[in-house]
Amino acid sequence: MSDNQSWNSSGSEEDLEPRDEHLHPVGPLFSGVLSKWTNYIHGWQDRWVVLKNNTLSYYKSQDETEYGCRGSLCLSKAVITPHEFDECRLDVSVNDSVWYLRAQDPEHRNRWIDSIELHKSIREGKRERGGVQGTVIIPPLLADPGYGSESSLRRHGSMLSLTSATSGYSATSTSSFKKGHSLTEKLAEMETFRDILCRQVDTLQRYFDSCADAVSKDELQRDKIVEDDEDDFPNTRTDEEKLFLSLNPKGINGIDFKGEAITFKATTAGILATLSHCIDLMVKREDSWQRRLDKEMEKRRRIEESYKSALNDLKKKSHFGGPDYEEGPNSLINEEEFFDAVEAALDRQDKIEEQCQTEKTRVLRSTPVPPEDVYSSSGSHRFSQKVEEMVQNHITYSLQDVGGDANWQLVIEEGEMKVYRREVEENGIVLDPLKATISVKGVTGHEVCHYFWDTAYRNDWETTIENFNVVETLSDNAAIVYQTHKRVWPASQRDVLYLSAMRKIAARNESDPDTWLVCNFSVDHDDAQPTSKCVRAKINIGLICQTLVSPPEGDRELGRDNILCKITYVANVNPGGWAPASVLRAVAKREYPKFLKRFTSYVQEKTAGKPLLF
Numbered sequence: 001m002s003d004n005q006s007w008n009s010s011g012s013e014e015d016l017e018p019r020d021e022h023l024h025p026v027g028p029l030f031s032g033v034l035s036k037w038t039n040y041i042h043g044w045q046d047r048w049v050v051l052k053n054n055t056l057s058y059y060k061s062q063d064e065t066e067y068g069c070r071g072s073l074c075l076s077k078a079v080i081t082p083h084e085f086d087e088c089r090l091d092v093s094v095n096d097s098v099w100y101l102r103a104q105d106p107e108h109r110n111r112w113i114d115s116i117e118l119h120k121s122i123r124e125g126k127r128e129r130g131g132v133q134g135t136v137i138i139p140p141l142l143a144d145p146g147y148g149s150e151s152s153l154r155r156h157g158s159m160l161s162l163t164s165a166t167s168g169y170s171a172t173s174t175s176s177f178k179k180g181h182s183l184t185e186k187l188a189e190m191e192t193f194r195d196i197l198c199r200q201v202d203t204l205q206r207y208f209d210s211c212a213d214a215v216s217k218d219e220l221q222r223d224k225i226v227e228d229d230e231d232d233f234p235n236t237r238t239d240e241e242k243l244f245l246s247l248n249p250k251g252i253n254g255i256d257f258k259g260e261a262i263t264f265k266a267t268t269a270g271i272l273a274t275l276s277h278c279i280d281l282m283v284k285r286e287d288s289w290q291r292r293l294d295k296e297m298e299k300r301r302r303i304e305e306s307y308k309s310a311l312n313d314l315k316k317k318s319h320f321g322g323p324d325y326e327e328g329p330n331s332l333i334n335e336e337e338f339f340d341a342v343e344a345a346l347d348r349q350d351k352i353e354e355q356c357q358t359e360k361t362r363v364l365r366s367t368p369v370p371p372e373d374v375y376s377s378s379g380s381h382r383f384s385q386k387v388e389e390m391v392q393n394h395i396t397y398s399l400q401d402v403g404g405d406a407n408w409q410l411v412i413e414e415g416e417m418k419v420y421r422r423e424v425e426e427n428g429i430v431l432d433p434l435k436a437t438i439s440v441k442g443v444t445g446h447e448v449c450h451y452f453w454d455t456a457y458r459n460d461w462e463t464t465i466e467n468f469n470v471v472e473t474l475s476d477n478a479a480i481v482y483q484t485h486k487r488v489w490p491a492s493q494r495d496v497l498y499l500s501a502m503r504k505i506a507a508r509n510e511s512d513p514d515t516w517l518v519c520n521f522s523v524d525h526d527d528a529q530p531t532s533k534c535v536r537a538k539i540n541i542g543l544i545c546q547t548l549v550s551p552p553e554g555d556r557e558l559g560r561d562n563i564l565c566k567i568t569y570v571a572n573v574n575p576g577g578w579a580p581a582s583v584l585r586a587v588a589k590r591e592y593p594k595f596l597k598r599f600t601s602y603v604q605e606k607t608a609g610k611p612l613l614f
Contacts, residue, residue, distance in 0.1 A: 029050070029051065029052045030050070030051040030052075030112075030115045031048065031049065031050040031051065031052075031062075032048075032049060032108075032112075033046050033047070033048060033049070033062075034046075034047060034049045034058075034101045034102065034103055034112070035047070035101065035102040035103075036049075036058060036099065036100065036101055036102075037099075037100035037101075037102075043533065044102060046061075047059065047060065047061075047070075048060070048061050048062045048064075048065065049101070050065075050069070051112075051115055051116060051119060054074065054075045054076060054119045054120065054122075054123045055072050055073065055074055055075065056072065056073045056075060056078070056092060056099075056116065057069040057071070057072040057073075058070055058071055058072075058099075071099075073092060073094050073097065073099065074094065075092075075116060075119055075120050075123070076120070076123060077094055077095075078092055078093065078094045078116070078120070079092070079093045079094075080092055080113055080116055080117065081093070082109070082113065086102070087105075087106040087109070088102050088103050088104065088105060088106060088108075088109050089101065089102045089103075089109070090102075090103070090109055090112065090113055092116070096314065183278060183281045183282075186274050186277055186278050186281070187278070189270075189274050190271060190274050190275070190278075193267055193270050193271045193274065194271075196263075196267050197264070197267050197268070197271070200260060200263060200264045200267060201264075203260055204257075204260055204261075204264070207257055207260070342488050342489075342490070342491060342583055342587060343586075343590075345488045345489055346488060346587070346590070346591070374476045374477050375477050375502055375503050375504040375516075376503075376504055376506070377503075378391070378477075378478070378501065378503065379474065379475035379476070379477060379478055380475070381474040381475055381478065382474075383474060383478070383499055383523065386499075386521075386523075387478060387499070387501045387503075387519070390501075390519045390521055390540070390542075391501075391503050391505070391517060391519055394517060394519055394542040394544060394570065395505060395515065395517070395544075398435070398542050398544055398568055398570045399544060399568060402420050402435060407422050408420040408421070408422050408435070409421050409422070409423070411589050412436075412589065412592075412593050414593065416438055416439040416440075417436065417437070417438040417593065417596060417597070418436065418437050418438075419434065419435075419436045419589075419592060419593055420434070420435045420436070421433070421434050421435075421585075421588070421589075423585075425581060428581070429574060429575070429576070430575065430581045430584040430585060431572065431573075431574055432584075432585065432588065433570070433571070433572050434570070434571045434572075434573075434588065434592060435568070435569070435570045435571075436568070436569045436570075436592060436593075436596055437566070437567065437568050437569075438567050438569075438596055438600065439564055439565065439566050439567070440564070440565045440567060440600045440603070440604065441560075441561075441563070441564050441565075442560035442561065442563065442604055442607070442608075443560070443563070443565050443600075443603050443604055443607050444545075444547045444563060444565060444612060444613055444614055445513075445514070445515070445516035445545030445546055445547045445565050445567075446504075446516050446545075446547070446613045446614055447565075447603060447606075447607050447613050448516070448543070448545045448565055448567060448600075448603050449502055449516040449517065449518045449543060449545055450502075450613070451599075451602065451603050451606060452518050452543050452599070453477075453500055453501075453502040453518045455468065455470060455479070455481065457606075460602060461598060461599050461602040463598070464485050464486055464591075465483050465484070465485055465486070466483075466484045466485060466486045466487075466493075467483070467484055468481060468482065468483030468484070469481070469482055469483075471497070471525050471527050471528050472525065472527070474499070477501060477502045477503065478499065478500070478501040478502075479499070479500055480497070480498070480499050480500075480523060480525055480528075481497075481498060481499075481500055482495065482496075482497045482525075482528040483495065483496060484534060491577070491579050491583075492534070492535045492577050492579075493533065493534045493535070494534060494535050494536075494537045494575065494576070494577075495530075495531075495534040495535075495536055495537070496522065496536070496537045496538075496539055497522060497523060497524070497525060497528045497536070498520045498521055498522050498523060498539055498541075499520070499521055499522075499523045500518065500519075500520045501518070501519055501520075502516075502517070502518050503516070503517050503518075503519075504516055504517075505517060513546045513547050513548060513549075514546070514547070514614075515544060515545070515546050516544075516545045516546075516547075517542065517543065517544050517545070518542070518543040519540075519541070519542050519543075520539060520540075520541040520542075521539065521540045521541070522537075522538040522539050522540070535575070535576045535577040536576060537573060537574060537575050537576055538573070538574040538576070539571070539572070539573050539574075540571075540572040540573075541569075541570065541571045541572070541573075542568075542569070542570045542571075543567070543568075543569055544567070544568040544569075544570075545565055545566070545567050545568075546565070546566045547563055547564070547565050547566075547614065548563065548564045548565075548566060549562060549563050550562050550563075550564070558612070559612075560607070560608075560612065563612065567596075567600070569596060571592070
């Protein structure tokens with residue numbers, strides 16, 4: 001990706017100033033090629049990215065801009081994060097939408113970041129000039145009339161209290177608050193007490209007014225009595241009696257002051273008792289509503305926690321397919337999540353393979369088998385000496401019994417199959433040697449090695465390979481093969497370049513069986529250099545087969561029921577990369593036995609009904 005491809009600027013010096021006109025472009029227009037993370041299958045892909053009008057858009061290529069963008073982000077609330085370890089990468093996130101972008105070099109990344117921040121700052125500056133930020137002014141005419149004054153607010157509250165006190169309760173809730181009478185009846189009683197009290201106050205007021213009038217008349221009358229006393233002494237007693245008679249409470253409009261006072265006290269006492277009853281009812285109702293409120297608050301708290309948890313899970317899932325969660329030295333995924341993801345992907349592949357096996361019919365094809373003399377030597381090519389060395393090592397060490405060796409652990413035992421493993425790590429990378437033994441009835445060692453070595457049958461029994469090709473044919477029994485394996489996310493995709501050779505080792509005496517062997521070991525080749533899309537694995541694999549023959553009964557011909565093939569499979573694999581050791585060991589323990597059973601069943605199926613090939 002050249003400089004002119006990775007960065008273009010169509011803005012001039014005049015464009016660097018923001019335009020205040022409505023709907024006019026704000027900020028310079030920038031465009032160029034950036035690598036965008038698409039998904040874990042396709043990884044990083046080059047895309048044409050355009051920065052314009054505070055919006056970041058991308059197209060598949062510059063030539064396809066006229067067909068419309070494939071996605072866009074508004075930068076007003078975007079968060080731009082330079083990657084902590086990758087100097088060429090920047091992440092642009094808006095809420096739960098994240099774009100992972102990579103520039104050609106750190107300089108280009110910094111130019112993109114500066115341009116994006118420039119657009120954001122111009123946009124924010126224009127918004128600040130438009131008005132005061134963070135302030136919302138509500139015009140008085142638009143305000144709620146129920147909250148216009150203190151009196152209206154108080155009146156609104158009183159209406160609410162009366163309404164809630166007289167309605168809205170079920171029969172059960174009302175009965176729980178009863179204390180002789182309901183609140184409605186008590187309010188009616190208070191209305192009656194109020195009327196009585198008003199009448200009593202009026203009566204007492206008339207009484208006091210009458211008393212005041214009587215006192216005034218008494219003063220006038222007393223002056224008259226003094227004047228008359230000098231002239232007519234016997235009449236004094238009659239006038240005094242008249243005065244006292246006029247001052248008698250019963251004489252003032254027939255009002256009984258003592259009775260009215262007692263009634264007034266009783267009325268006020270009744271009002272206080274009724275008020276106390278109403279207060280008790282309201283306190284009980286307040287306690288009940290408080291308990292209900294507490295329950296609702298607790299429900300709301302739990303719902304909010306569940307919502308936050310679900311939101312976090314959603315964000316986690318939306319970002320889980322990003323590059324930060326794939327295999328690498330700074331991966332954000334832990335070992336448990338890594339293993340769960342790998343196991344789930346392997347299960348899906350197994351189901352797909354089972355469906356394919358049930359739906360398809362095997363193509364019965366055969367390739368000519370070279371004469372046995374071809375496999376008697378390593379041939380004459382540049383790797384002949386290396387092949388011979390590998391063959392001798394397998395014959396010497398791979399056939400040794402490991403049952404009593406404490407360094408080897410028996411991890412799987414199913415019928416005739418036993419799988420051993422020796423745990424070895426180097427610089428944190430798992431290099432566990434693996435050895436498996438299995439006995440298969442009805443096939444010969446030559447047949448097993450033939451189907452294992454010949455690439456014409458590779459896709460019939462090998463389900464983990466995505467594609468392969470023969471890079472170079474060294475001889476009739478040796479070839480260099482390059483193959484890529486299916487990716488199991490979040491692990492990185494692996495490829496391997498190896499030399500595959502098939503040999504026959506003649507028995508040293510007549511009682512011992514011949515030995516057939518296929519050895520695969522990693523080599524280098526100019527036509528298959530390592531790529532950034534795959535992690536190059538290193539292998540050293542051996543498949544060693546010996547055929548045991550039991551004589552047929554009587555005059556019967558030798559058939560497949562009379563032969564047994566002892567298979568020894570050894571594998572030393574350096575997977576490379578940064579996959580956790582526990583995950584690699586768990587996957588190996590799961591996949592190697594499945595491979596052996598699948599491959600041996602395939603050989604039995606292919607050789608059924610065919611002549612024996614020794």
